[in-house]
Amino acid sequence: MARVKRCLGIDLGSHSVKLAEMALDGAGVRIIRMLAETLPVGPDATEEERNNATVNIIKGMMKKNRITTKHVVLCMPGQTVFVRRIRLPRATGSRLHQIILFEARQQIPFPLEKTIVEYQVFDTEKEREVEVLLVAMKRETNEEFMRLVRRIGLQPIGISITSLALFNGQDIQRINFKDISSKSGGGLSGLLGGKKTTKKKSKKDATGEGTSGEGVDAADQEVLADLGGVPAFEEVRAYVNIGARSTDVAVCKPGEGASVGFIRSIPLGGNHVTLAIQKACGLETFTQAETLKIEKTAVLSGSFEFEADKTLYDMDACQAATQICDKLISEVRRSLDYFISQPDGVGVDVVVLSGGSALLGYLAGYVEERIGVPVELSSALGNDQIKCATSYGDEFDYTSFKIAVGLAAQGLGIGRLSVDFLPADVRSMRDFSGQYVEFAALIGFIGAMVFFGSQIGAESEAKYKLTKEKCEGFTQKNTGGIERARLTALESKRSQIESKATVLSDFVTPRDYWLRFLSHVYQSKPARLLLTQVVCQPNYLGVTASGATTGGANSGAPGASSGTALPSSSDPRSGIVWIAGEAEQLNVINTFVSDLEQSKGASPNQRCVVKKATLFRYSSQAEKSEYFAPNPSIKFLIRVEVQDEEGCLLTRLDSQPFMEQTALPAAGAAGMMGGAENGGDPSAMGGDPFQEGRGGGRPRGGPGMGPGR
Incomplete structure (x- = not known):
């Protein structure tokens, strides 16, 4: 994926739109702004109505806040993709690409011709193997999403998946940008294509950690190798982002250069809780139930029984919300068990909750009681090296912006996962626009050549006209002279030769x-x-x-x-x-x-x-x-x-x-x-x-x- 100095990450949720603008320059990584707007449509709205509202909200946010950044990375729901982690023999780029496509044909349950296949390669502890994160999406789903993106009017430089963006958004707090700065030749500007220190690659670097389906250049490989040099995780974390219509799960793998170990999208979210409250309390509209969920609903956990003032809550709403949370927690438990059952799986040390619906009262404690694993609510950015505006200080709640931050980080080139579903034609235009300096120089050179060529041509044309005038004057003076007689004789001979050629052509027939x-x-x-x-x-x-x-x-x-x-x-x-x-x-x-x-x-x-x-x-x-x-x-x-x-x-x-x-x-x-x-x-x-x-x-x-x- 192409890296830019400033990028927008937009999380197109079904309940609200979240926007994060980040920049990467000599001063380091900065978060410029984070905005959120609620969509004025209910869960029963058609897809067309929801898309229209989304486009209007984004355009309104850009205009109201005077945002001039045009580069953007967006994401599609995790339920629209097929994901597999596979281990393959280590090979060179072209050979490995062929092996991955062959494996994809065996794994993907729909025709490969109607599918967009992307992948990312990671090194393993075994010298002869690499790990591949294989992600596939139906082509028609991608085309439908791109129609929405074109209506927004921004310049997309990447299309990710919610679960992968969640991993990047949470993982950014564990990146030591100072180490990257020192390895890049001084200053984070090295990440943007500046002069870098040359280093000899080992045999393991032949594949390059973080190599995407389209391939990455040497600068990308060096940066991603630097990211892999971050100290090993002390604990295995499971990131759970509870959205309005779905819940994304991303589990980290332990060890140096850790990658994603498991991702999944669960079709349960905050809207399901709201609908259950609306039904249990007999409310007329979804909006009334949403208000009741925010103001007077909590999960009936052990902490709630001992700490909460029950007079402040609607117990029917609490009971309905708890039932939906039980189903959601069961699915999360199944995901963690599946990860543990893998050959390289280990137990999860901590679950990190994020997303707007994770703010439901006493939910974090209830998840910890049911799963038996410590649970944290990710309400802070978690990395002091990332500079933020004063309005986004310690008191700002980052819980709902993890995916948006992960998208912007991917656009800046500092996200560990770089799977990109941007169509090939749009990707070509993106890469071309990134070389506008060289293209402008080429245009200037061609323009200079045309200018000087026109000057030389004008001078030659003037000489030609002068010579022509002299020749015409000489011809007029000698019209009745020897030159005219010679011309007449030559024309006569030409006529004779043409007549003979006409006769001969009648005898010459095709030889085929x-x-x-x-x-x-x-x-x-x-x-x-x-x-x-x-x-x-x-x-x-x-x-x-x-x-x-x-x-x-x-x-x-x-x-x-x-x-x-x-x-x-x-x-x-x-x-x-x-x-x-x-x-x-x-x-x-x-x-x-x-x-x-x-x-x-x-x-x-x-x-x-x-x-x-x-x-x-x-x-x-x-x-x-x-x-x-x-x-x-x-x-x-x-x-x-x-x-x-x-x-x-x-x-x-x-x-x-x-x-x-x-x-x-x-x-x-x-x-x-x-x-x-x-x-x-x-x-x-x-x-x-x-x-x-x-x-x-x-x-x-x-x-x-x-x-x-």
Whole structure:
């Protein structure tokens, strides 16, 4: 979390709003002001009504007290989060992050994709382990809270949880700021990014105590390490903050660099006591019951029986309040028992009460009687090193401000727990605004460059205009002279070259036709069909409709030698493609031919027009195949007539193209094959027409492709 010099901590309670403003400077830590305002809504108000009242109260407090601080840390109820303490193997930052996310997926009871996961890492007494405080919240809950925060109009630098803020607010009284001051190079200003003494990190410092889910910089790690250097707790404390709608519990772990050992939010609070009094006394409104609770209600403890003047209290209200307190104390007792039952759990030495509802008469003594542990009411700040205004002296009651103080301490960077649920986009803006000095310097540098560049550009522009004027004057003086004649001659030559280029461009055709066609063949080929050879022939070689070549000595044999001229009757826009291959079944071959045939009339922009596709011939019997082993296969030859409507199918450019003719597939012996010339009748098939010496030969030579799928 980013640290600032002055920060607000606002506790958005359901009964009242508490605000604490703190500052951290060279003079130390100071509490500037603490304010509280009661919300003018009852417990049965809708969430929208409560939010509207909260926004109005905060804006009114800021305006009335002329508060100029904009940085604020707020908190969400502890009941909205999932919390676990886990121990993991010690690892480096990125590796440890992956391990924590994997563990979170196993622990969190709702989808990780809809969850915001934050964590904080603490060192343990074991060299190979670290302790991780894993906290998760539903994303939609966080988004709903952020809508309220935006309406307040302040600049949030952190979003915490009530139970974690309670720990920071109570734990601040145990921090020795003088020790931190001396370790920071003199003065608490070192906490704000000043010059610090460099120290060599040990192996245990690799993870860094207090490392959050987003990571912390070196300054944060040093400060948090300093916080860990506070002398070990002499006693294990359980902090219990009784609010209006819920009660937060945070238990400290003993030892050097102590962290939180257990946190929980109990859904019982002061409003439940007020509602019980309203019902028991038959009061009409919640406000009347609240007044009765404050003025004439106490818990029926042993001290009450011996010390209190019962005539000053309403016994029905006292009885109703005691019943609710019994339920609350039972839940606190369960929480302490759970902490003790953990492998590293120990007995709690003292319970510290705070919160507005903790002021209920004789409640502290009653809790001590029921739990059997000493109980204190945290009504003082508890740390003389924190300076306060005169109005917040020893007589000021801090009981209701522990969470607000903990939030402000987290914003100043002196809180031990730094889990932050501020959304990533807001966090990026916060980090960016923290670097406004560097950004302002960069803007100033760019502005200076633009200014001097514009001055240089203006000077260059003036020189250009002067040169242009001289050139125009020279041209006007020599309009009818030699220069004009040379210009005319050059323009004439340019026109001649452009006309020749236009003629040549008509002969230059795209060279990717065959690649497009082969791509089309590949897309049409079934999975269980093997292509062994493809021969592409444009008609400038004189391919006849029957498949013979005009340049060869005899039909089906290789053509004439290279150097055959382009026949005048040939059509360079059309050609023949021979496709040889094998398949396990004849219907697979027929499907392939059908797919090729269906491409007739393809869109012109594809430039792949198939005029006709024919199964020219195929082997009469299935034979052993290396590709389809152990299954036999049927060998085939397909003839495809293609045409390019946009240009010719020449593969080289010349006024009279000379190409080496390609050997076409030989026609098999009559009655030895099946195919188009035999009507496709399988009974007319004979031997294999694709093997040498058996009535035919494989196509070879010329442009094509070898075996492939």
